[in-house]
Amino acid sequence: MATIETSRQYSISRAAAGYLNSISQARSLNTARTYKNAMQAFLEMLRSRKMDPEILDISELPEDAVAWMAAYLKNHAPATERLYLTAVARFFEYIAAENLASVNLPRVHLLIQQRARRPGIRLPQFPKDAIEKVLDHVMDHVNAIPKDENDQLRNLRDRAFLLTLADTGLRVHEACNLRRGDLDWNEGRALVTGKGDRQAVVRFSKRCQLALKDYLSARSSLDGSSGRPLGSLPLFARHDKGAGRKIKAITPTTGRNIVAERVRESLGAEAVGTITPHSFRHYFVTRVLQASGNLKLAQELARHRSIAVTQRYAHLSDNELDQGYFEIFEEDQ
Numbered sequence: 001m002a003t004i005e006t007s008r009q010y011s012i013s014r015a016a017a018g019y020l021n022s023i024s025q026a027r028s029l030n031t032a033r034t035y036k037n038a039m040q041a042f043l044e045m046l047r048s049r050k051m052d053p054e055i056l057d058i059s060e061l062p063e064d065a066v067a068w069m070a071a072y073l074k075n076h077a078p079a080t081e082r083l084y085l086t087a088v089a090r091f092f093e094y095i096a097a098e099n100l101a102s103v104n105l106p107r108v109h110l111l112i113q114q115r116a117r118r119p120g121i122r123l124p125q126f127p128k129d130a131i132e133k134v135l136d137h138v139m140d141h142v143n144a145i146p147k148d149e150n151d152q153l154r155n156l157r158d159r160a161f162l163l164t165l166a167d168t169g170l171r172v173h174e175a176c177n178l179r180r181g182d183l184d185w186n187e188g189r190a191l192v193t194g195k196g197d198r199q200a201v202v203r204f205s206k207r208c209q210l211a212l213k214d215y216l217s218a219r220s221s222l223d224g225s226s227g228r229p230l231g232s233l234p235l236f237a238r239h240d241k242g243a244g245r246k247i248k249a250i251t252p253t254t255g256r257n258i259v260a261e262r263v264r265e266s267l268g269a270e271a272v273g274t275i276t277p278h279s280f281r282h283y284f285v286t287r288v289l290q291a292s293g294n295l296k297l298a299q300e301l302a303r304h305r306s307i308a309v310t311q312r313y314a315h316l317s318d319n320e321l322d323q324g325y326f327e328i329f330e331e332d333q
Contacts, residue, residue: 010100012053012061016043019094038087045072059101063092063108070115078117085112127274130267131166131283134259134275137266138162142214153239156215158258160208161236161250165280167205169288169302171195172255172277180216180223181231185209200303222247252277285313 016039024032043053045068051060069088073081089108096103138159146152164175174192182190189203204212212235216223223233226247234249250258255277263275281302288298289310299310 010058012046012051012056012058013043015058015095015098015100016053016091018098019091022094034083035087035090038084039091041072041084042069042088042091045069048072058095061095061101063104063111066092066108066111067115070112082116085116127279128283128286130263130271131275131279134262134266135162135166138262139211141265150239153215153218156211156218157236157239158262160211160215161255161258162262162280163208163211164204165277166283167208168202169281169284170202171281173252175277176234176236176250176252176255178235179231180233180235181229182235183212194303195305198303202303203301282313285310289313 020032020036020039023035027035042065046053046056046061046065049068066085066088070081070085073084076084089112092103092108093105095101096105138155142152142155142159144155146155161175164170165172168175170178170192171194174194178190178192182192183204184190188206188209189201191199192202193199216235219237222237222245223230225245226233228247233247236250236255237243238248238250238254259275259277259280260272264272267275285298285302288301289295292298295307295310295314298313299307302310304310
């Protein structure tokens with residue numbers, strides 16, 4: 001790296017301080033803190049290689065330092081390594097932009113691309129048995145003696161709502177946006193608008209349809225007195241004092257509260273937060289894959305744009321691996 005400002009000494013530490021100052025002025029507090037941690041690690045790495053950043057001129061910092069940094073970070077998580085290397089790369093960009101030294105930026109980015117690990121793919125985690133306990137609970141709870149009419153409507157609604165999440169793979173906002181007229185009861189499906197305003201057909205299971213019909217039947221007097229066409233009414237409505245006798249759609253926040261409340265009732269307060277509306281979508285995709293073994297089918301039913309997303313669900317548990325192994329190798333022993 002050739003020096004540009006030859007008339008005065010400009011240490012690596014001084015350049016790093018200027019860089020962090022520019023970051024703090026343009027980025028959020030959390031981002032600035034992360035970049036500061038990254039640069040502290042970078043300077044410490046240089047010291048470990050007998051390069052004193054307080055003394056060395058910025059012109060003496062080679063592009064190879066990003067490769068050294070990648071090696072220095074091998075004990076960190078891949079995602080942290082990637083983040084810190086991004087901060088270092090932008091430090092070199094700052095050096096070039098401020099004319100502190102001549103930098104071969106394409107080489108900097110190539111070194112990072114070659115040396116950095118890619119963050120590992122996290123398998124979707126969800127408590128399958130716990131979700132099924134929640135579903136069993138809401139299916140049984142509708143038979144409990146209700147406190148009042150709204151309590152009964154909430155029980156029926158929540159059963160229908162959770163079964164809809166579990167058996168259709170709908171995202172919570174998609175379920176909340178459904179109207180009565182969206183469902184084709186003869187075909188057992190609905191046309192929904194999902195991510196990117198893409199329309200798609202979603203299928204409803206028989207148990208889901210029965211739960212919806214029970215709920216809408218109990219709600220018929222409210223719907224009939226609304227003065228609105230039935231098809232325009234929300235499929236899932238609020239049943240609280242704020243809504244009164246009006247038919248108002250539930251929001252995604254209400255949907256999350258429904259899940260939290262039913263998790264608390266069936267699994268205990270300590271389980272709240274371990275299951276979210278999106279957990280039911282994971283449950284849906286995994287059920288399709290385990291039952292069919294058809295990755296393309298699961299992708300289409302889940303409405304994933306990329307099959308790579310669906311592949312994240314195509315994993316086997318340790319118990320399934322054990323069972324498969326012993327069936328193959330121990331059956332004839």
